[in-house]
Amino acid sequence: xxxxxxxRVYWEDTDAGGIVFYANxxxxxxxxxxxxxxxxxxxxxxxxxxxxxxxxxxxxxxxYLRPARLDDELVVTARLExxxxxxxxxxxxxxxxxxxxxxxxxxxxxAEGRVRTGWVDAQRLRPARIPPLVAERLAQASGLSLHPFTxxxx
Amino acid sequence: xxxxxxxRVYWEDTDAGGIVFYANxxxxxxxxxxxxxxxxxxxxxxxxxxxxxxxxxxxxxxxYLRPARLDDELVVTARLExxxxxxxxxxxxxxxxxxxxxxxxxxxxxAEGRVRTGWVDAQRLRPARIPPLVAERLAQASGLSLHPFTxxxx
Amino acid sequence: xxxxxxxRVYWEDTDAGGIVFYANxxxxxxxxxxxxxxxxxxxxxxxxxxxxxxxxxxxxxxxYLRPARLDDELVVTARLExxxxxxxxxxxxxxxxxxxxxxxxxxxxxAEGRVRTGWVDAQRLRPARIPPLVAERLAQASGLSLHPFTxxxx
Amino acid sequence: xxxxxxxRVYWEDTDAGGIVFYANxxxxxxxxxxxxxxxxxxxxxxxxxxxxxxxxxxxxxxxYLRPARLDDELVVTARLExxxxxxxxxxxxxxxxxxxxxxxxxxxxxAEGRVRTGWVDAQRLRPARIPPLVAERLAQASGLSLHPFTxxxx
Numbered sequence: 001x002x003x004x005x006x007x008r009v010y011w012e013d014t015d016a017g018g019i020v021f022y023a024n025x026x027x028x029x030x031x032x033x034x035x036x037x038x039x040x041x042x043x044x045x046x047x048x049x050x051x052x053x054x055x056x057x058x059x060x061x062x063x064y065l066r067p068a069r070l071d072d073e074l075v076v077t078a079r080l081e082x083x084x085x086x087x088x089x090x091x092x093x094x095x096x097x098x099x100x101x102x103x104x105x106x107x108x109x110x111a112e113g114r115v116r117t118g119w120v121d122a123q124r125l126r127p128a129r130i131p132p133l134v135a136e137r138l139a140q141a142s143g144l145s146l147h148p149f150t151x152x153x154x
Numbered sequence: 155x156x157x158x159x160x161x162r163v164y165w166e167d168t169d170a171g172g173i174v175f176y177a178n179x180x181x182x183x184x185x186x187x188x189x190x191x192x193x194x195x196x197x198x199x200x201x202x203x204x205x206x207x208x209x210x211x212x213x214x215x216x217x218y219l220r221p222a223r224l225d226d227e228l229v230v231t232a233r234l235e236x237x238x239x240x241x242x243x244x245x246x247x248x249x250x251x252x253x254x255x256x257x258x259x260x261x262x263x264x265a266e267g268r269v270r271t272g273w274v275d276a277q278r279l280r281p282a283r284i285p286p287l288v289a290e291r292l293a294q295a296s297g298l299s300l301h302p303f304t305x306x307x308x
Numbered sequence: 309x310x311x312x313x314x315x316r317v318y319w320e321d322t323d324a325g326g327i328v329f330y331a332n333x334x335x336x337x338x339x340x341x342x343x344x345x346x347x348x349x350x351x352x353x354x355x356x357x358x359x360x361x362x363x364x365x366x367x368x369x370x371x372y373l374r375p376a377r378l379d380d381e382l383v384v385t386a387r388l389e390x391x392x393x394x395x396x397x398x399x400x401x402x403x404x405x406x407x408x409x410x411x412x413x414x415x416x417x418x419a420e421g422r423v424r425t426g427w428v429d430a431q432r433l434r435p436a437r438i439p440p441l442v443a444e445r446l447a448q449a450s451g452l453s454l455h456p457f458t459x460x461x462x
Numbered sequence: 463x464x465x466x467x468x469x470r471v472y473w474e475d476t477d478a479g480g481i482v483f484y485a486n487x488x489x490x491x492x493x494x495x496x497x498x499x500x501x502x503x504x505x506x507x508x509x510x511x512x513x514x515x516x517x518x519x520x521x522x523x524x525x526y527l528r529p530a531r532l533d534d535e536l537v538v539t540a541r542l543e544x545x546x547x548x549x550x551x552x553x554x555x556x557x558x559x560x561x562x563x564x565x566x567x568x569x570x571x572x573a574e575g576r577v578r579t580g581w582v583d584a585q586r587l588r589p590a591r592i593p594p595l596v597a598e599r600l601a602q603a604s605g606l607s608l609h610p611f612t613x614x615x616x
Contacts, residue, residue, distance in 0.1 A: 165342070189316075
């Protein structure tokens with residue numbers, strides 16, 4: 001499943017339907033991407049100060065399979081699926097942690113999606129090539145070689 | 155462009171990148187869908203009390219073209235694109251309102267997406283057929299006939 | 309009641325208790341303060357670009373009297389209560405709009421609070437004196453003279 | 463400092479000022495209260511199903527001392543300060559975790575506040591006496607005896 005984080009469902013995440021509000025899965029996915037980057041030594045605030053750029057989402061899609069509720073514990077994953085010079089695609093899933101703990105199985109899948117996030121310069125927000133330091137870390141961690149083998153326009 | 159609402163960007167909508175946080179477009183889209191339903195006489199809290207059901211999103215996708223910033227005024231649209239017995243697909247767009255006011259043109263498109271939302275019974279959250287009252291209002295408003303001509307499994 | 313804005317309660321605002329989540333009243337209050345400032349010709353993004361500073365909240369308190377629910381229409385107010393060289397205190401209330409419309413009475417009061425917001429330079433976030441342009445507009449609008457008669461350390 | 467949780471600052475928590483949006487401290491405080499209750503064996507969703515009631519905030523106040531930023535790690539505390547038949551007051555603080563880890567000192571205090579939360583029946587949201595099971599757990603954990611020594615009208 002790739003990198004994973006544990007996320008608890010709090011009151012703030014739910015809505016009057018008694019379930020997690022649909023937009024909040026994009027928050028959960030973002031937390032998982034951020035922790036995955038951190039696990040690679042990529043800290044986004046520091047990156048912005050040093051490299052003058054940041055990742056900005058250009059596409060996101062989510063399928064919602066089962067609702068989550070207050071007090072549920074979720075396992076949220078991030079896996080590099082595609083990498084280009086200027087953007088990467090991350091596949092993400094949210095599972096319900098089984099009541100007794102342990103790894104969730106596929107029946108526990110609550111939502112899944114894909115997020116394309118592109119590098120932009122932080123001032124003008126124009127797309128830019130992912131800095132070499134960042135590209136290397138992503139490549140090493142994923143087993144994908146980011147620049148040579150991928151779509152240069154992505 | 156179909157039904158539209160005006161939405162102001164407040165501090166709560168922005169993030170440290172200086173732009174609207176990507177998940178918040180799903181909030182804006184939801185507000186536009188809710189106001190579109192309200193314009194058809196469909197009030198979701200009342201519907202739930204009377205019909206025992208509610209709409210729950212089953213799929214959402216967004217393409218982000220240009221960022222929005224604090225104090226921007228957005229025009230957010232909702233248009234019924236597809237209708238089935240148990241779910242509908244809404245096409246949605248967010249535009250930047252021109253500084254002098256007036257209707258935005260296509261160059262002002264900030265984000266666009268599609269949202270599939272299905273009817274569920276509010277207790278068990280199981281998919282159910284859209285109640286006749288709701289289906290009729292949607293059909294009249296959209297010029298689509300909801301049940302006869304559409305995919306019965308959607 | 310001072311300046312007021314109308315705010316609709318959407319799914320995003322509610323929680324699994326079926327009511328507006330308590331933190332979201334601070335969002336509503338912020339929207340009312342922002343629109344009040346805008347009504348005085350004070351646009352916060354422009355102010356930051358021109359003056360290099362912004363308002364940051366230093367104290368907030370809220371009393372919650374009655375809950376609000378999905379689809380409710382609220383009237384949220386902002387009134388300058390106290391003004392100093394570096395900060396102002398805004399008194400704020402949220403009322404339920406009566407079903408038939410019109411002005412809410414005191415029985416419709418849902419929440420009320422006070423927010424102290426101070427001027428800081430945007431780079432280092434250090435407290436600073438409110439710029440003369442901003443102070444003048446606040447003074448004219450409120451009938452309070454901001455600088456001479458108020459606590460210089462506030 | 464009482465019970466504490468660790469909370470990471472994500473993009474969703476920040477605003478265009480580059481800092482954590484002021485309302486979001488109430489989210490952080492809520493998470494700390496929820497985890498504190500959970501540590502006492504009090505699970506709010508289960509409580510609601512079993513007891514038919516829930517805690518709803520009736521008063522909240524926050525003082526903001528220093529801003530938090532993206533990627534910061536916070537330590538957020540909850541401590542029972544006052545207990546009545548129908549409500550409790552929780553004192554809460556948010557500290558910046560030192561870069562090298564370890565316990566934050568008082569210079570790292572970012573925000574502090576007090577939250578009064580009252581028990582209500584979940585259907586009609588009317589104030590009610592805290593159920594004995596809940597009152598006992600709170601009393602044992604806190605060293606406060608909830609009912610005999612406290613203000614019966616609180």
